[in-house]
Amino acid sequence: MREIKYREAISEALREEMIRDKTVFVMGEDVGQFGGVFQATATLYKDFGASRVLDTPISEAAIVGAALGSALAGLRPVAEIMFVDFTSIAMDQIANQCAKFHFMTGGQAIIPLVIRTQGGVGIGDAAQHSQSLEAWHAHIPGLKVVMPSTPADAKGLLKASIRDDNPVIFIEHKMLYLNEGPVPEDDDYMIPIGKADIKREGEDVTIIAWSKMVVDSLEAADDLEKEGIQAEVVDLRTLNPLDLETILTSVKKTSRVVIVHEACKTGGFGGEVAALIMENAFDYLDAPVERVTGLDTPIPYAEPLYRAVIPNPDWIKKGVKKIL
Amino acid sequence: MREIKYREAISEALREEMIRDKTVFVMGEDVGQFGGVFQATATLYKDFGASRVLDTPISEAAIVGAALGSALAGLRPVAEIMFVDFTSIAMDQIANQCAKFHFMTGGQAIIPLVIRTQGGVGIGDAAQHSQSLEAWHAHIPGLKVVMPSTPADAKGLLKASIRDDNPVIFIEHKMLYLNEGPVPEDDDYMIPIGKADIKREGEDVTIIAWSKMVVDSLEAADDLEKEGIQAEVVDLRTLNPLDLETILTSVKKTSRVVIVHEACKTGGFGGEVAALIMENAFDYLDAPVERVTGLDTPIPYAEPLYRAVIPNPDWIKKGVKKIL
Amino acid sequence: MQATKQEKIDLYRLMYRIRTFEEQSFVSFNKGLTHGVLHLCIGQEASAAGCIYDLKKEDYLATTHRGHGHVIAKGADLKRMFAELLGKETGYCRGRGGSMHIADMEIGILGANGIVGGGVPIAVGAGLAIKYRGLNRVALSFFGDATLNTGAFHEAANLASIWKLPVVFVCENNLYGISVSIKKACALDTLANRSAGYNIPGVCVDGNDVMAVREAANEAVERARNGEGPSFIECQTYRHMGHFTADDGKYRPDEEVKYWKEERDPIKNFAKQLLDDKEVTQGGLDSIHDEVKTEIEQAFKFAEESEPGHVDDLLEGVYNQPAANQ
């Protein structure tokens, strides 16, 4: 299969869905001629024009709110929030409006809406441009939370998100955009929301991760193999709905679990996953579920500093060895 | 000791600190002449005047941002956000500005700032006025999160929060305002931030709760006692910093834990606490840590409906029995 | 603008229906049948009636916590409204939403809203969809004076302006946001002047004169339908009661309340004008009143007799399930 970049997978998914369905459109800051600050909407403006690729003012609350209104009035918006850090500005519209409208209206309002954004530590973007905030979004009933780690997942899940009749927040990772991988060309290729993926099989320990941490976990697993440790790497892909079944099957097989996320530890989604594993597979666990996470600090600017506060393959290996 | 209401404890703390320190002031929507929609700032306007009790426009982001700026320029603001649901509008200022400024400036900025707000299910306020969002705030390094359950704790912790040189979010509960309890009159009475409180001792099971759920847990514990079950009720009081020591001491004593929170389960702070207990006291646990929480849904309007989605003493008793 | 006699009678009936609905809601609240917070629009009926009377079913509106009047004017079913306030299964939101979240997607009511400012971007988004889809519709955004100070209003107004969307912003200036006088919260004498900051034409009308409101609204709607972009209307009005049902409104001077209730009541004054102009007789008015009262009684009875919102499928309603998509 041909290999394309993660960011190309994103723009391909958008292009295909925009061709398939005239009500699908893209809006956000610099998504037009500029193609998005990470070039994930590159070429869409040229192909679909300003009426379907809307450059917005710097108005995160109105971007999400207007997307919601347009969804209520017959469109399928894909709104971009440039950095997940800026979802903080649109949190009323995300949490109180988009996520709750279907429920609050007794099921009347149907909201086929995607908020695309990206997060994670880059190369020195500092505390306000480096966060991993999925724990906030996963704590909002009514919202779906998708975080793909590979180009193929990015394409398949974005297409599924666009076709979903619920609000979806789709969180990319800034350090994944240039990663390449095989991606199907089939127009109807989709990955169902809510299905985790076993990215690597193993018997000794289950590593549960999402987004960029899947890449780091796979690297750690390769190293661990050399030491005779077979790690299974479960890529959640979707935090909400969560594929508890796949998690539990793996846990029951290996009896040992490391959860890895880039977000800071306290209140991160890892706690939820760990608690669910305890609730549902307590008797299978041979060791406490270990969390390998970002430290509880804002992300610092300088390279040695930010490297010191987010997980890497070495941290993951240590985490695995701790519970073996 | 004289007994006063939770809301009186709040206003008493504010009054005492405003008298003690001229740089302490109150700002927020309807906090002035109106005395706050829950009357927690009643009489302050009369006593201190409009220059120290500032009615603001409906501008949550600017309320918090201006409070921050005033703190940087020598004041000690107590800013009110009327409902915790509306912190969603000020999340950039809370998470990206207040919480990170000290760190981002390499320690230069000192931010003695309190955001007072209230949450939880009331009597039919529906989905946008009933949330428990502490899990968002507890996932923000740099912010302290305080959630008192009694009048005495409310007073002592609010005074400690005002004197703290860090940003603190102080989350009251709308159904606690009329609760009465003994409250010391000593001007320097304070409860240290970061200390949990054992509200009831017991040997058989540890119930960990905060805010209104402490009240419900105590009720459940009373009932359980009649059935011969001795429950220890640990009131966290502060989620960040978390008093892990008190938690672990209790867990090691009882070996069984139920965590109770009103927020919806998925991504709630209960997952964090459960994961920490597993990490630090796995071998002491005789059963998986149980969570008794709100269901994963927006809060509905009608009484039978909202009662069906949030914990009550019966749910807590069931939770305890499940793991005994 | 010329109005027919029938239109005038219709407008009168509409205002009277809104008021009677609100009065019944209040009775119901005091009986403990409706809980939660209830924000009544008594005194503000002219702006709802005047702005919405001429809209088409397929036009959109988004409103606020004080939205009963707008929803009624847009054609909502009073039975389902009361049922919602009473938390019944037959209610607009099956008892999930209550007063602050009434919506009727079939007739373009994109919801009341519990968040001040929250509905403004939503209305603008509907305007965007209208333009995108090339429809001849309009989206009305209702909000109070105090809402003008929210970031959401600002961002949304700017968006409507730059994209020339078919949106009409209707600011119901009832002088207060809860207890805070708009004079304290905004330094403008005329709130409509704020719209100049977005290059949106703004007018200020007597919001208690239903004919004046109607004229201003229809001009704005026409601009919108003609692709000339958004407009802003300030309707100067007053709420007779407290901010919500538990508020006695004591922060307002007695004479001010008295003045607005006695001299500026939109319904009383319009009745007088209709009588003076001999468009209607007292008997005519009386029978309108009787008809409306009966309608309200029946609607409320329907609500009372309906079964409570179902608890069993509460969680199924959090997400739209695939089966519901078809």
Next chain:
Amino acid sequence: MQATKQEKIDLYRLMYRIRTFEEQSFVSFNKGLTHGVLHLCIGQEASAAGCIYDLKKEDYLATTHRGHGHVIAKGADLKRMFAELLGKETGYCRGRGGSMHIADMEIGILGANGIVGGGVPIAVGAGLAIKYRGLNRVALSFFGDATLNTGAFHEAANLASIWKLPVVFVCENNLYGISVSIKKACALDTLANRSAGYNIPGVCVDGNDVMAVREAANEAVERARNGEGPSFIECQTYRHMGHFTADDGKYRPDEEVKYWKEERDPIKNFAKQLLDDKEVTQGGLDSIHDEVKTEIEQAFKFAEESEPGHVDDLLEGVYNQPAANQ
């Protein structure tokens, strides 16, 4: 306003210092010494210099991602600025903040900011503290044209207006927010007109004419100090480079860039004026240039030679520890 020769020379030196700092930052970025995103203000030096030159140490300012110029004009130590860009322990933020978070609390610099609009309420809060404490200070809020569309700007401007706070809003209109022309993002011809929506007096000045900027700023500062409330200044200017270091700025017409670089360069034009007015000789300018270059070199050398930000006490810096309170 009359300016002394010394003042003019000072202003020239200040602008030249800002530019040279930015050029050195760019060199440093291209060498891989500075990472992250770097938003250079080359071309915009006059608004920084003109607005800030006359401020006192105890006055406040809050700025943006494009804030180096403001910070330098307020008197920041170039050594500590470079050290911050290089992530060194001697940097303003000990390497924790980087370009977007430089602050100097000692001299009223309440931080650059990575969030567009994020700094505006902060400046207003400083204004609130000034008024509350009865000080004779002023708070300046710097932001770009595109920031005018954020909710944060709106809410903060309104607050400053109703409370008559000693705040000066300085909008540096460089025509773009990243790639988006302000013509697309805002329907006003003159951005200063937005301030009328808050009843805040607004002026629009040639932001590349340092003397014009200074005059407008000083008037606004005086109003603030006199308790007459906030003012708004639009400085029309242009950034010579891309939005950040990785951006080639190709969304801008070549002629436009050329025009602003060649005809409207604030430093070149001011030099010419000073020479024409015989306020300075070419030799005088040359020696300013040499002095500044040496200063920059030395400051950068200091930064290079400093030790990296300490990793060991990173977590201790998340909260202000009690010991640090005293």
